[in-house]
Amino acid sequence: MRAQLVHLFAKEFRKRKKKSALITFAIAWGTLSILLLMSFGRGLGNAFRISFKGLGDNLIMVYRGQTSKDYQGLPKGRRIMIYPGDIALLSALIPEIGLISPESNDYFTITGGGRETNRNVCGVGPGFGVMRSMIAERGGRFINEEDERSARRVAFIGWNVAANLFGGENPVGRTIVVNRVPFTVVGVMKKKLQSSAYEGFDADHVYIPHATFSRIHTQLFIDRIHIQPKRPEDNQVVERRIRQILGRKYRFDPEDDYALGIWNTIEEVEVAGRVFKGIEIFLALIGGLTLLIGAVGVTNLMYALVKERTREIGIKMALGAKRRHIVLQFLLETAFIFSKGTFWGAAIAYTIVRLTRLVPISYEITGIQTYLLRPIFSLDILVVFLVVLGTLVFLSGIFPALRASRLNPIEALRYE
Amino acid sequence: MIEMKDIRKVYQMGKVSLEALKGISLRVEPGEFVSIMGPSGSGKSTLMNIIGCLDTPTGGSYFLEEKNVAGFNFDQLSSIRNQKIGFVFQNFNLLPYATAYExxxxxxxxxxKPGKKRRQRVLELLEMVGLVDRQAHRPTELSGGEQQRVAIARALANDPSLILADEPTGNIDSKTGQEIMGLFVELQRQGRTILMVTHDMTIAAYSERTIRLLDGHLVEARQ
Structure with missing residues (x-):
C-alpha cells in the first residue's frame, strides 16, 4: 500500500472529525471505566493481602484449649496449657517450621517521657517481628537473639505507644518503666496496615524478650505460639504435626479440634485470595460485557460513516480501487480511532489511579477507604484489556469495511 | 477496441425481471469517437456501465482489446477500469475534500505508480487542461468547467486507451461545453477511443458516429 494512499485516507478521515470524535470518545470512555474498575478491583484484593499480612506473614498461631473428647481414660473438658519447653520440642520435631516464637502478654502500667499509660506488654521471641511484619523505623531494631538469651531489658514499641509517651520525639535509646522495671527502647514499629487482631492492634503494644517477660510476670505457661512454615504450602502438614506432637505430650486426641486453638492464617488468606480473584474476574466480566455493548455502538457508528461516504466509495471504485483498498481504508480509520481512544482512556485512568493513591490513608482504622484508595494500575490488566478491546474494535470495524467494499459501484455512484 | 456480441442485461426486481439490454452487438474501432443517444430508459447508462466494466452483462460476450471481460471478477474489472478506461461524469464526481492535484x-x-513519475504526470495533465495554477484548489473552489477539466485530467491519469463520457457537458454552460468538447477532439486526435452518452445533437455532432438506443435495442448506427 502506498504511503500516499494512506496519506489520502488520513486526509479524508480528518474531514469526518465530528463523527469520529464521537467514536473516539466512546472508546476512551469505555477504556477509562473498565481500567478503573479493574484497577480498583485489584487494589481491593491487594489491600486485603497487605492488611492481612499486617497480622502475620504466613502465620499459624497455636493457643491453649480445652479437650472436647475423652482420651485414654481422661475425661473431656481438661484445660490444655502450653509451656516454653514446647517451642524447642516443636522446632526439633517438625522440620517444616521456619520460624517459631512464644508469645505471652499482660497489661501493665508504663511510664516514659514523663507520661504514663496502660498497655499490653508482650513477651516474644526474635522471630516474632518477621512473622508479624513488624519493621522498625529508621535507627531502631526489633528484639534479637542476644536480647532473648540474656533476658535484656529492651523494648520494641508500637507507633501509638511512642506517640503517647514521647510525642514527636524519637524514643529510641530512651527509658520506659514497665511494672517498675526500666527498659531501653530499641525500636519503634513502622506504620502498617492490619486487618485482623487479637487483644488490640500491634500499634498499641510493647514488645519485650520472652525471657525478660518471664522474669517480670509470674505466669509459667505461654499464651500463644507463632509459627511460620518454611513453605506456605506446608501449613496443613505443620498444623497436623503440632496436634500430634502436643497431643502425645499432653495426652489429648490429635483429632480433637478444641484441645488446641489453631489459627491458620495461611489457609484463611488462600480462601480470601480466591474470593478476591473471584471479585476481580467478576469485575472483568462486567467490563467485558460493557465493552461488548460499546463495540455494538462503534459498529453502528462505523456503518454510519460508510453510508455517509457511499458516493466517494463509488468514485474510487470507478477509478480502479480494489476491494482491499476500501477495506483497508476503513480498518485504518478504525485502528486510528481505537488507538486514540484507548490512549486517552488509559492516560486518564492512569492519572486517576495515581492521584487516588496520593490520598493519605489512616492506619488507625481498617475502614473501607483503606481498600478503595489504593487502586493498582498494572501492565497485565492493560495488556489483556487492549487485546480484548482490539479484537472487539477489529470486529466492529471489519464488518462495515467489508460492506463498504461490497458496494455496487453503480449504485454507490448514484447515492445522494 | 470494443466488440460486443448479443449483450443482454436483466435486472431482477423481486419477482419482476426487467430486461434493460436486449441483445446489443456493437463494434468500436480504436481511435473512433462514438456518441450514444437515446431517450431515458433506453438502456444507454446500462450499456455504458457494461462497457466501463462497472457492471457485468447477464448474457453475451464483451471483448475489450481482445480480452473477454464478461467473466472477470470485481478486482480484475477494477484493474481494467484503472488501466484501460477513463471516466468523465456529468456531475464530475470529484472527491470533495481533495485538491485538483490529489x-x-x-x-x-x-x-x-512511483511518486516522482506520478507527480510529473499530474502536472503534465493539469498543464494540458490549463489548470496548473489551480492545482491546490478544492472542487468547491472551482467553476463547473474547471471541475470537468480536472475530471478529464483524472480520466487520463493512467493513460487509458478508452474514454467514457456520460453527458460530459450536461452540467456546464454551452460556451464552456464547447471548450470541453475541444478537449475530447484533441484526445481523439491523440489516438484514444471515445464513447460519449449525450442528449444534445450539437454535442453528438463532434463525434464521427452516433448510435441510437431504444428500449434496449440498438436501432440505428449512423456514420
Missing part, C-alpha cells in the same frame, strides 16, 4: 493523482495511487 483528484488527478488518485487513479495512479491505486496502481502504485
Amino acid at each position: 483528484n488527478v493523482e488518485l487513479p495512479m495511487l491505486f496502481n502504485g
